[in-house]
Amino acid sequence: EIVLTQSPGTLSLSPGEKATLSCRASQNIFSQYFAWYQQKPGQAPRLLIYGTSTRATGIPDRFSGSGSGTEFTLTISRLEPEDFAVYYCQQYGSSIGTFGHGTRVEIK
Amino acid sequence: QVTLKESGPALVKPTQTLTLTCSFSGFSLRSSGVRVSWIRQSPGKALEWLARIDWDDDKFYSTSLKTRLTISKDTSKNQVVLTMTNMDPVDTATYFCARSSTTYYGAFHVWGQGTMVTVSS
Numbered sequence: 173e174i175v176l177t178q179s180p181g182t183l184s185l186s187p188g189e190k191a192t193l194s195c196r197a198s199q200n201i202f203s204q205y206f207a208w209y210q211q212k213p214g215q216a217p218r219l220l221i222y223g224t225s226t227r228a229t230g231i232p233d234r235f236s237g238s239g240s241g242t243e244f245t246l247t248i249s250r251l252e253p254e255d256f257a258v259y260y261c262q263q264y265g266s267s268i269g270t271f272g273h274g275t276r277v278e279i280k
Numbered sequence: 281q282v283t284l285k286e287s288g289p290a291l292v293k294p295t296q297t298l299t300l301t302c303s304f305s306g307f308s309l310r311s312s313g314v315r316v317s318w319i320r321q322s323p324g325k326a327l328e329w330l331a332r333i334d335w336d337d338d339k340f341y342s343t344s345l346k347t348r349l350t351i352s353k354d355t356s357k358n359q360v361v362l363t364m365t366n367m368d369p370v371d372t373a374t375y376f377c378a379r380s381s382t383t384y385y386g387a388f389h390v391w392g393q394g395t396m397v398t399v400s401s
Binding site for chain 2: 173204205207209211216217218219222223228229260262264265267268269270271272273274
């Protein structure tokens with residue numbers, strides 16, 4: 173089973189700053205089978221990025237994804253107040269999907 | 281509009297079997313490439329993928345839970361059912377169902393609101 177390790181666990185930033193979130197896989201992942209989700213308290217997760225770098229419908233362009241192999245990154249270019257949340261990476265190429273443990277982006 | 285909604289008991293006793301139903305609209309599980317998965321989240325914890333069923337009735341399970349899980353579909357009712365046997369307090373969680381498809385390379389692009397299940401005697 174592929175294990176995803178997210179870092180950092182918590183990111184403390186101010187609105188307007190850039191956020192860089194990392195996700196490392198225990199083995200190579202095909203880029204098309206990698207995604208990022210945002211989750212706010214009491215809500216279901218929301219798909220942000222799929223196929224490593226494709227934004228889902230309605231996701232603003234301040235969110236971008238990149239990476240390959242075992243190293244993947246989610247970048248939020250300028251944090252808006254609504255972006256403070258928990259972010260999860262996920263792989264689903266092995267038919268057994270796995271999630272990372274999440275990165276909390278909090279207001280500094 | 282694609283929607284999914286989970287339903288099931290809010291409280292189950294240890295050792296009991298949990299049965300959850302995902303009722304969906306706006307799509308058919310007969311359509312090629314469509315999949316529905318179950319994911320859970322214990323309070324304050326990360327997401328955990330549990331099981332998936334595909335349009336062609338292929339089924340996949342979490343390695344750690346596969347002996348306890350069964351996923352099935354009723355395409356006539358637009359429902360996916362998950363059963364989990366031998367429930368334990370550590371299974372207390374919010375259970376989500378979510379749709380994926382080959383269009384999104386399998387990513388979960390629509391989620392239900394989730395249903396909270398507490399395991400306690």
